[in-house]
Amino acid sequence: MDDDRFYQLMEIYRNPEHQGELEDFDRSSEGYSSSCGDRFKVFIKLEKGRIKNISFRGDGCVVSTVSISKVCGYVIGKTAQEVEKMDIEDIKDLIGIQNISVSRVKCATIGLETIKQALLVGHQADL
């Protein structure tokens, strides 16, 4: 990652989109990384089997925060099956960093994993 890219990410980190708590949500889940202490909670509103709205709350590093914010924006309108298929490659594109080092993979994926977990719990039927 070059300094400029990181600088851009810092801007997003300070004011990430989709941050906050939805008043009206169907699903919620908490994600936690024991190595770094990153902790996120996601809130999902569903409609006709698709994600209508989504938000997150919590604290993390630049990589995890930007990642969860970008993933939130990307999954709106998608089904649980579509989200389930997403992986680190999608995240690389979303945050614009191709070379995520081993120690940061957990940071990059904690958001997506938390969203997947929220979609899994409860009844698969209403999706």
Next chain:
Amino acid sequence: MKILDPRIVREDFPILHRKINGHKLVYLDNAATSQKPKQVIDSIKYFYENINANPLRSVHTLAEKATEVYMDSRKKIAEFLNAEQDEIVFVRNATEAINLVSFSFPFKPGDRVATSYIEHHSNLLPWLELKAAGIKVDVVGVDGNSELDMAYYSKPRKDLRLVAVSQESNVTGTINNVKEIAKDVHKNGSYILIDAAQSAPHMEIDVKDIDADFLVMSGHKMLAPFGIGVLYIKNSVQPIMKPYLRGGEMIKSVKLDKITYESPPQMFEAGTQNISGAYAYGVAVDYLKRIGMRTIQNYEKGITRYLYNEARKIEGIKIYSGKSRQYGSIFSFNVDGLHSHDVAYFLNKKGIAIRSGFHCAQPFIEDKLHIEGTARASTYFYNTKEEIDIFLSELKSIVRKYGRR
């Protein structure tokens, strides 16, 4: 006293000459593991090229030689701690040593054990686990300066069997007065286990003077290779302990209806041991002794003081360590507005290695510091004042560029 010249000792550490991301490596993650001098690295090669055999049992020359170097290392480590040879048990690391004691100590339901908030997970989880066996577990508190609640230890408690406490915290650098704690603990008729994983690399330890019952350390934090550590068990305490792992090398005689165990330390060293590791541990201890632990401690005090004095002038960082009356070479901090991982990331880009996150002390960091982790720089005797300057200057630049505006 001898004065340590870091430029000379650095010549012994090949890795310190390598470049990271185009910059000279500045290794400040010594609390996680130390680098190894070539004397130690060479000793492992020497062992496998000249000595390698399974010790203790066979009578051929190599086996005898392997036995000899294994025993010799035990002796060196005993001398290092002012212990007796048969008080030194080789284990994998501090974690295994503590788990061994938590298993082999004769706890009964209703007994009480004390750990503390300042402990590494490895000196916390084995004790918390004992709750399931009906043992009460106290977690001794710390005050705002990361000083232990010493009043806990001086209060007589009938059911308290064992107190586990670290000599130096790996988060705050706090150095606990374990000698004073030991005195109180013994007055109460209890035993004390001292986690010296963080202290042993940096200071002289005399188990007799402290009056430790158990003391643990990890070789890899004090110049030795991974996978070798030490559990000291005081002679007079040994008879109450039951065996841990069972198998070869730890028995005197085996009949299917009667097993007679070796006496310690062999009783606790079941199976073929890490002989090359133990051998190299002896070489590491020789190296430390040659420089002198007091010389090391004195030198480190100087650069640590310098680091703190300069860092305290930086606006936009918070420092979590170094508040206690006595502290070691650990500097835990955060840059306002940045996660510790990101600070570590920026520093690494300039070749500076530090640790970030929880440092395996999650309850302390969350419950007492109320944060999500810290960045931690930790020095050793081969770090120079110039390296501290590089670290500080990079830290300032990170604060300026990315800190909370």
